[in-house]
Amino acid sequence: xxRDPIGLALAAMTRLAGSDWLDRLRLRPAxxxxxxxxxxxxxxxxxLTNRQFRRAKQWLxxxxxxxxxxxxxxxxxxxxxxxxxxxxLARLARDTLRPAAAEADEAGALPADLHQSIAELGxxxxxxxxxxGGVAEHQSxxxxxxxxxxxxxxxxxxxxxxxxxxxxxxxxxxWGTGEQQSRFLPAFCESxxxxxxxxxxxxxxxxxxxxxxxxxxxxxxxxxxDGEKCGVVLGDVSDLILVAATLEHQPRLFLVPGTTxxxxxxxxxxxxxxxxxxxxxxxxxxQLEADALLGDDDFDYNAFLDYGSLLRCGLAVGTAxxxxxxxxxxxxxxxxxxxxxSHRQAVAFAIxxxxxxxxxxxxxxxxxxxxxxTGQSWHREACLARQFxxxxxxxxxxxxxxxxGGHGFxxxxxxxxxxxxxxxxxxxxxxxxx
Amino acid sequence: xxxxxxxxxxxxxxxxRQVAREVFRPISRKYDRAEHSYPRELDMxxxxxxxxxxxxxxxTAGAGKLAQSGPKGDTGNRNGTNMNTVLGLTELCWGDxxxxxxxxxxxxxxxxxxxxxxxxxxxxxxxxxAAMAITEPGAGSDSAAIRTTATIDGDHYVINGEKIYVxxxxxxxxxVVWASLDPSQGRAAIKSFVVEKGTPGMTVERLEKxxxxxxxxxATLRFDNCRIPRENLLGNPDIEAEKGFAGAMQTFDxxxxxxxxxxxxxxxxxxxxxxxxxxxxxLDLDYRLQGWTQNAAVRELQRLEAxxxxxxxxxxxxxxxxxxxxxxxxxxxMAKAKAGRVGNEITLRCVELCSHLGFAESxxxxxxxxxxxxxxxxxxxxxxxxLIIARRLLGKSSRELK
Numbered sequence: 001x002x003r004d005p006i007g008l009a010l011a012a013m014t015r016l017a018g019s020d021w022l023d024r025l026r027l028r029p030a031x032x033x034x035x036x037x038x039x040x041x042x043x044x045x046x047x048l049t050n051r052q053f054r055r056a057k058q059w060l061x062x063x064x065x066x067x068x069x070x071x072x073x074x075x076x077x078x079x080x081x082x083x084x085x086x087x088x089l090a091r092l093a094r095d096t097l098r099p100a101a102a103e104a105d106e107a108g109a110l111p112a113d114l115h116q117s118i119a120e121l122g123x124x125x126x127x128x129x130x131x132x133g134g135v136a137e138h139q140s141x142x143x144x145x146x147x148x149x150x151x152x153x154x155x156x157x158x159x160x161x162x163x164x165x166x167x168x169x170x171x172x173x174x175w176g177t178g179e180q181q182s183r184f185l186p187a188f189c190e191s192x193x194x195x196x197x198x199x200x201x202x203x204x205x206x207x208x209x210x211x212x213x214x215x216x217x218x219x220x221x222x223x224x225x226d227g228e229k230c231g232v233v234l235g236d237v238s239d240l241i242l243v244a245a246t247l248e249h250q251p252r253l254f255l256v257p258g259t260t261x262x263x264x265x266x267x268x269x270x271x272x273x274x275x276x277x278x279x280x281x282x283x284x285x286x287q288l289e290a291d292a293l294l295g296d297d298d299f300d301y302n303a304f305l306d307y308g309s310l311l312r313c314g315l316a317v318g319t320a321x322x323x324x325x326x327x328x329x330x331x332x333x334x335x336x337x338x339x340x341x342s343h344r345q346a347v348a349f350a351i352x353x354x355x356x357x358x359x360x361x362x363x364x365x366x367x368x369x370x371x372x373x374t375g376q377s378w379h380r381e382a383c384l385a386r387q388f389x390x391x392x393x394x395x396x397x398x399x400x401x402x403x404x405g406g407h408g409f410x411x412x413x414x415x416x417x418x419x420x421x422x423x424x425x426x427x428x429x430x431x432x433x434x
Numbered sequence: 435x436x437x438x439x440x441x442x443x444x445x446x447x448x449x450x451r452q453v454a455r456e457v458f459r460p461i462s463r464k465y466d467r468a469e470h471s472y473p474r475e476l477d478m479x480x481x482x483x484x485x486x487x488x489x490x491x492x493x494t495a496g497a498g499k500l501a502q503s504g505p506k507g508d509t510g511n512r513n514g515t516n517m518n519t520v521l522g523l524t525e526l527c528w529g530d531x532x533x534x535x536x537x538x539x540x541x542x543x544x545x546x547x548x549x550x551x552x553x554x555x556x557x558x559x560x561x562x563x564a565a566m567a568i569t570e571p572g573a574g575s576d577s578a579a580i581r582t583t584a585t586i587d588g589d590h591y592v593i594n595g596e597k598i599y600v601x602x603x604x605x606x607x608x609x610v611v612w613a614s615l616d617p618s619q620g621r622a623a624i625k626s627f628v629v630e631k632g633t634p635g636m637t638v639e640r641l642e643k644x645x646x647x648x649x650x651x652x653a654t655l656r657f658d659n660c661r662i663p664r665e666n667l668l669g670n671p672d673i674e675a676e677k678g679f680a681g682a683m684q685t686f687d688x689x690x691x692x693x694x695x696x697x698x699x700x701x702x703x704x705x706x707x708x709x710x711x712x713x714x715x716x717l718d719l720d721y722r723l724q725g726w727t728q729n730a731a732v733r734e735l736q737r738l739e740a741x742x743x744x745x746x747x748x749x750x751x752x753x754x755x756x757x758x759x760x761x762x763x764x765x766x767x768m769a770k771a772k773a774g775r776v777g778n779e780i781t782l783r784c785v786e787l788c789s790h791l792g793f794a795e796s797x798x799x800x801x802x803x804x805x806x807x808x809x810x811x812x813x814x815x816x817x818x819x820x821l822i823i824a825r826r827l828l829g830k831s832s833r834e835l836k
Contacts, residue, residue: 071436073513208724348824360744367437383721384740
């Protein structure tokens, strides 16, 4: 659009209103200042620790978790371990995550004390074999989905922050060489566990995780990494970043310590997931050592993306369930025309459909996970689950706000936050389908 | 947790698939065109099926033996009759919905008998082909508004009224009729009665001409002082407030997942055929492309496939719960609501995806798009299912949430 004189005048005024010298000349009302700086006060956030990952002098042989045997019968029941994890995390979600969610969203940061209580819980241990300090006996994609579901019921952004290190540990367990496992995994089992994250997405429309513009090339001593990543959970404070990059025309993952020269971090808050401290990362001539490439010939990028999809589905299910659990009592209590609005079919049917689609999402995610866990092909099932969750998550988010009417549009109610968070489901990893 | 079909069901699935492929598909178009003529091919097949059922205990593909299983002593996980039936009917309806509904002795009337009959009645009617007569000209989804009456007269009940939309009403050997012992007492007085074919006073008024499932006859029955023995009342003859009707409605908890399975079957047929036709155009149908850069038809196909699988899993869940003695009213309705609308959407969309090939009678796609509509209507319409689900979720009575 070409600017006419009025447009130019308005543009100049906007720049003036936003510039610093208004503040230096103390021309801005005090109250506006407070609005600008106030929110982070009294809110302890996580800080970057500059952790070093020392090479193990004697490393263990590569550890791989076994798959479970295929059960004889269709079964929707959880086993005792799964039930225990679900119960524990449901309590955590209800008592800790949900009460902290609104303030964390407002502050755009993960509360440090929350991080501490999660550290005590030791989530990554479920992804790490016993010989390396964890508690995992089998590959357990089902457990991963259940964990994501329960945590996201409390808050999706906090869940993602808590799951980021878990996912990195999982990838190391799956594909890491013995040397990489011995070097990095013990750090997840310490009382102050490493903060780690995964960086796949890049700032381009219709992002395709198979066409990465972030590139690695071999050098004499290892690799050189160049490129840009966005939407990285806890990207500003992570000690270890698992970066997807093209190496010789193949997508691969690189273990990049947070202390690597040439790595720049810039906070980039988004529509939702604000407590997850989404960050844009820039890699300029980052020199990586020879063992930075995750895994060897058995590395499976598609499976890595599929695990990401499963987790995303788990998050979607958890938050969708939160929406459902919130609107049912609301619509029963809210009265219009002399009776609860839930007495109207237009409202009641919307709730029925929300429940149907939430359960559909859950069953599709569980099926894909249970196939992965028992060593059957599961790529198709993961794709279908992801595509379904991509569509329905946003539908459920928008219905959640709609059913509360004007109240749903305000931050008095969490549906406003869930609406923003659920939009992210179809965004990560380009929404694929990979 | 395991959400796939266990290997132990492979024989029943294989058997039903053979029937669908070798018996139903070859005559599918023939009886779609020749509405109201009896598919004679089914007689021999039904005899074979009876033999298979007798030989294999609980392994049956029809709806005839449906019942809610209790946790009989063992508390372990069960995959039983309900799962079996759901798996079998899915395959049969992949072949042809109308023909599947016309298999002798496997109708929903038989399911009603299996669900509420006592031992003596099971012995008498267990092997009878029974149709189900609920709907009336003035009572569709609102089955509590039934006006057909059953008046006691000595050792008999005298039935008067009119029933419409009775599937296999002309062909079956008996009809399970829903009638009221006392219309002034509302739904509690509604009972089901077995009326055997040829009973004086019961006449077939006419057969409907329909949008789809034309191989299946849909009868209007008239009852004019039709006398039946008192022992033909299924279940408890006493009028207990609400409880009696709840018992009758409970049949639906078992039959709704079956109808959901039927919708999944026809939806799967359409998707499979569409996939074949699209593959023939050279499209890459693999699940490995970025959603927004892949071909629009392929993306749509995968979306429909996800919807179908969702309906399928909801159906398996409802059947699994019934097999394990868990109350599944809400879940049965979820399965029926989702599968009913998804089956319809898929079959209609597949016609569109295949252009005129989908619309013309040279393919079965247009037929499936007509057949699927009824599955979102009978055994409770989409709207009735949503109502049931909502009442459960919100804790509302039928008086509060109308």
